[in-house]
Amino acid sequence: MTVWDRPDPPARPAPLDRERIVAAAVELADEGGLPAVSLRKVAARLDAGPMRLYGYIATKEELFDLMVDAVHAEILPERSPGDWREALRGRAHRTRQATLRHEWLADLLGGRPALGPNALAVGESTLAAFDGLADIGTVQRAVETVSAYVTGAIRREIANLRAERATGLSTSDWQRASGPHLTRMLATGRYPALARLVHEGTEVDAEATFTTGLEWVLDAVAAKLAPPA
Known part of the structure; x- marks a missing residue:
């Protein structure tokens, strides 16, 4: 049975549902990327015990599936x-x-x-x-x-x-920092197609x-x- 087919567990005194769990997980991911997301950290964000989340979501992969669908x-x-x-x-x-x-x-x-x-x-x-x-x-x-x-x-x-x-470094800063090396390499004549791109190409x-x-x-x-x- 997928996470989409499994019903939420019965309501308990402290309100908790998949929508709140997923919203908290998305917040964590927005702040620190996927490594910042775990059932333990999501539970802490919701001020709930980690074991309570397992009634709603069995694995971190299921949580990621729910997060992706929320963004869809x-x-x-x-x-x-x-x-x-x-x-x-x-x-x-x-x-x-x-x-x-x-x-x-x-x-x-x-x-x-x-x-x-x-x-x-x-x-x-x-x-x-x-x-x-x-x-x-x-x-x-x-x-x-x-x-x-x-x-x-x-x-x-x-x-x-x-x-x-x-x-x-911004892209422009990185290009300026890398400029001397690239200039030396292009000056060897071994990269004529790249040289044309560098000298004639436009930045968008x-x-x-x-x-x-x-x-x-x-x-x-x-x-x-x-x-x-």
């Missing part, structure tokens, strides 16, 4: 998307924004499918936007392809944010990079969905 409530669209492209674009941007609010989510993206009610509703909304456009196998590949891009792009962005905090912010890459992936999906000429 932030990814749900407010209205039904107009078409498949709007559905995938909106889902991608809402997932990125939710992860920027809850950085720990990046560590849990891309694994087994989330099966909570909010995650299932997100998936239903996405798939419904493809109704009648293609066979289910093509739709599945389309959604998986976009999801793979979104997961990779988000993880890279979060990794950069964490590196900035760990080193105390994370959101613009994410958006551009997403639109390229959506264009590729559109080509696969188009009927043969």
